[in-house]
Amino acid sequence: MRLLVVGGGITGLAAAWEASRPRDGAPPAQVVVVESEATLGGKLRTEQVDELLIEHGPDSFVAYRPAALQLIDELGLGDDVISVSGTRTVFLRSRGRLHPLPAGMGMVLPTKLWPFVTTPILTPTDKLRAGWDLVLPRQLREGKDVTIGSFLAARLGKGIVRRFADPMVGGIYGASVDELSLDAVLPSLRADEKAHRSLMMASLAAGRRKRNTPGANSPFRTLRHGLGSLIDALSEQLSRDGVEIRIGTTVQSLAATAAGGVEATFAAGPESFDAVVLACGLPAAAQLLGTAAPRARAALADIPLATSTVVNLVYPTDAFPDPVTTHGWLEAEAAPISGVTVSSAKWAGRAPATQVLIRAFVPGRLGAIADAPDDELVGAVTAHVSAVLKATKPPQQVRVSRWPSVMPKYTVGHRDRVATVEAALAQLPAWRVAGSPLRGVGVPDCVADGRRQATLALTGALTRAELGS
Ligand SMILES: Cc1cc2nc3c(=O)[nH]c(=O)nc-3n(C[C@H](O)[C@H](O)[C@H](O)COP(=O)(O)OP(=O)(O)OC[C@H]3O[C@@H](n4cnc5c(N)ncnc54)[C@H](O)[C@@H]3O)c2cc1C
Numbered sequence: 001m002r003l004l005v006v007g008g009g010i011t012g013l014a015a016a017w018e019a020s021r022p023r024d025g026a027p028p029a030q031v032v033v034v035e036s037e038a039t040l041g042g043k044l045r046t047e048q049v050d051e052l053l054i055e056h057g058p059d060s061f062v063a064y065r066p067a068a069l070q071l072i073d074e075l076g077l078g079d080d081v082i083s084v085s086g087t088r089t090v091f092l093r094s095r096g097r098l099h100p101l102p103a104g105m106g107m108v109l110p111t112k113l114w115p116f117v118t119t120p121i122l123t124p125t126d127k128l129r130a131g132w133d134l135v136l137p138r139q140l141r142e143g144k145d146v147t148i149g150s151f152l153a154a155r156l157g158k159g160i161v162r163r164f165a166d167p168m169v170g171g172i173y174g175a176s177v178d179e180l181s182l183d184a185v186l187p188s189l190r191a192d193e194k195a196h197r198s199l200m201m202a203s204l205a206a207g208r209r210k211r212n213t214p215g216a217n218s219p220f221r222t223l224r225h226g227l228g229s230l231i232d233a234l235s236e237q238l239s240r241d242g243v244e245i246r247i248g249t250t251v252q253s254l255a256a257t258a259a260g261g262v263e264a265t266f267a268a269g270p271e272s273f274d275a276v277v278l279a280c281g282l283p284a285a286a287q288l289l290g291t292a293a294p295r296a297r298a299a300l301a302d303i304p305l306a307t308s309t310v311v312n313l314v315y316p317t318d319a320f321p322d323p324v325t326t327h328g329w330l331e332a333e334a335a336p337i338s339g340v341t342v343s344s345a346k347w348a349g350r351a352p353a354t355q356v357l358i359r360a361f362v363p364g365r366l367g368a369i370a371d372a373p374d375d376e377l378v379g380a381v382t383a384h385v386s387a388v389l390k391a392t393k394p395p396q397q398v399r400v401s402r403w404p405s406v407m408p409k410y411t412v413g414h415r416d417r418v419a420t421v422e423a424a425l426a427q428l429p430a431w432r433v434a435g436s437p438l439r440g441v442g443v444p445d446c447v448a449d450g451r452r453q454a455t456l457a458l459t460g461a462l463t464r465a466e467l468g469s
Contacts, residue, residue, distance in 0.1 A: 009042025
C-alpha cells in the first residue's frame with residue numbers, strides 16, 4: 001500500500017506516524033508526506049532567539065484530550081511535557097480594569113458558586129439573570145443546532161455571554177459565540193441541559209467531581225523546547241522508519257484512478273498511490289477534491305475561515321513597576337487585541353529573567369486593526385499592552401505572525417457539512433480529509449484525526465483491493 005499524505009503539519013505527520021506503524025501482522029504502508037513549504041510543522045512554528053522561545057502559532061494543548069500526550073509518549077518525549085508555572089492567575093479586562101477570573105471558572109460556567117457570586121465582573125442584574133437558569137425549562141430542541149451565544153443568552157442571560165463566553169470561547173475559536181455552533185463546538189452543553197436541565201447545576205456538580213480528582217488544575221500543557229520540538233522528533237523518527245518526506249513540493253491536483261486509487265500531479269509529473277490523506281488545511285483540501293468529489297468540495301467551501309495574528313512582544317523586565325506574574329488576560333470590551341498570554345510567566349524557559357515575553361492575539365473579528373499594516377498593528381497592540389501593564393519602556397523586540405483565513409469556523413450547521421463531506425467521500429473510500437476543517441481545530445484533535453483518517457484511508461484502499469481481486 002502506498003499512502004500519500006498531503007501536508008506536513010501536525011495532522012499530516014501524525015497520519016504518517018500511524019500509517020508507518022506495523023498493523024495486524026501486515027507490513028506498514030509506504031508513506032510519502034508532501035509539504036509545499038520549505039519547513040515542516042505548518043502552524044506549529046517555534047523560533048529560538050538567544051534565550052527566548054517564541055511560538056508563532058499554537059503554544060500549548062489541552063491534556064483532557066489525550067491524543068497529543070499519547071503521541072508525545074510514543075516518541076519518547078514524555079519527560080519534556082510541562083504544566084503551567086506557579087499558580088494560575090488569569091484576568092478579564094472589563095470596564096477598564098483587570099479582574100481575576102473567578103476561581104473555578106470553566107470555559108463558560110462556574111464550577112464553584114461563591115467566587116462567581118462575589119465577582120465584580122458581572123453586575124448584580126447579570127448574576128440574578130444567570131440564576132434563572134436554575135428554574136428555566138429546557139430550551140433546546142432535539143436535532144436543531146443553534147449558536148452557543150443564543151443558547152447561553154436564553155439560559156443565563158447576555159451578561160455571561162458578553163463577559164465570559166465570548167472572550168473565552170471566541171478567543172480559542174477565533175470567532176464570536178454568536179456564530180459558533182453549539183453542537184460542533186460545545187456539544188457537552190446540550191448533554192448537560194438534557195441530563196440536568198440547569199447548566200449551573202451541571203457545572204457545579206462537575207466542579208465537585210473535579211476537586212476530588214488529583215492534578216486537575218490547569219488543563220494546559222506544552223513542551224519544554226516548544227511545540228516545534230514535537231515536529232522535529234516526529235520528522236526524525238518518520239525518516240528513520242522509512243517514510244519519505246518531500247518538502248518544498250506541492251500537490252497540484254488529484255484524480256481518482258479507475259481502480260479507486262489516486263493519481264497526484266506534482267511539478268515533476270504524475271504519480272500513483274493507493275490512498276490519500278488530505279492534511280493540508282481547508283482551502284487546499286477543497287481545491288484538491290475539486291474534480292474527484294465536487295460535492296465534498298462544495299461542502300468544505302461552505303465552511304468560513306477566520307484570520308488570526310499573533311504579536312509577540314519582548315519587554316525588558318525593568319519596564320514594569322511590579323513583576324508581571326499573571327498568566328495573561330482576556331478582553332471583555334473593545335480593544336485592539338482579544339487577550340494576551342504572558343508566556344514568560346506561564347511557562348518555564350520561555351525568556352531569561354531580564355525579559356518578559358508577551359503573546360497578544362489580534363483575531364480578524366476585531367475588524368480594521370487585524371488587517372492594518374505591521375507598523376500600525378504593532379503600534380496599537382504595544383500601546384494597549386503597555387498601558388494595561390503600566391510599562392515605562394517600549395518592547396525591545398516584536399514578532400508579527402499572520403495567519404490569514406486559516407482557522408475553520410464551526411458555525412451553525414457544521415455537523416451537516418461534515419456529514420455531506422463524509423457522504424460524498426463514501427464513493428472514494430481511500431480518500432480522507434483530516435485535521436482542522438472538520439472534527440476539531442486543537443492540536444490533540446488534529447493528532448487524533450490524522451491518525452484515524454490514515455487508518456481509514458488504508459482500510460478503504462485494502463477493502464477496495466480485496467473487492468477488486
Ligand atoms: C495563531 C494560532 C494559534 C493557535 N493556538 C492553538 C493552541 O494554543 N492550541 C491548540 O491546540 N491549537 C491551536 N491552534 C490550532 C492549531 O494550531 C491548528 O488547528 C493545527 O496546527 C492545524 O494543523 P494541520 O496540520 O491540520 O494544518 P497546518 O498546520 O495548516 O498544516 C497544513 C500543511 O499543508 C501544507 N499544504 C497545503 N497545501 C498543500 C499542497 N497542495 N501540497 C503540499 N502541502 C500543502 C501547508 O503548507 C501546511 O504546512 C492555533 C492556530 C492558530 C492559527
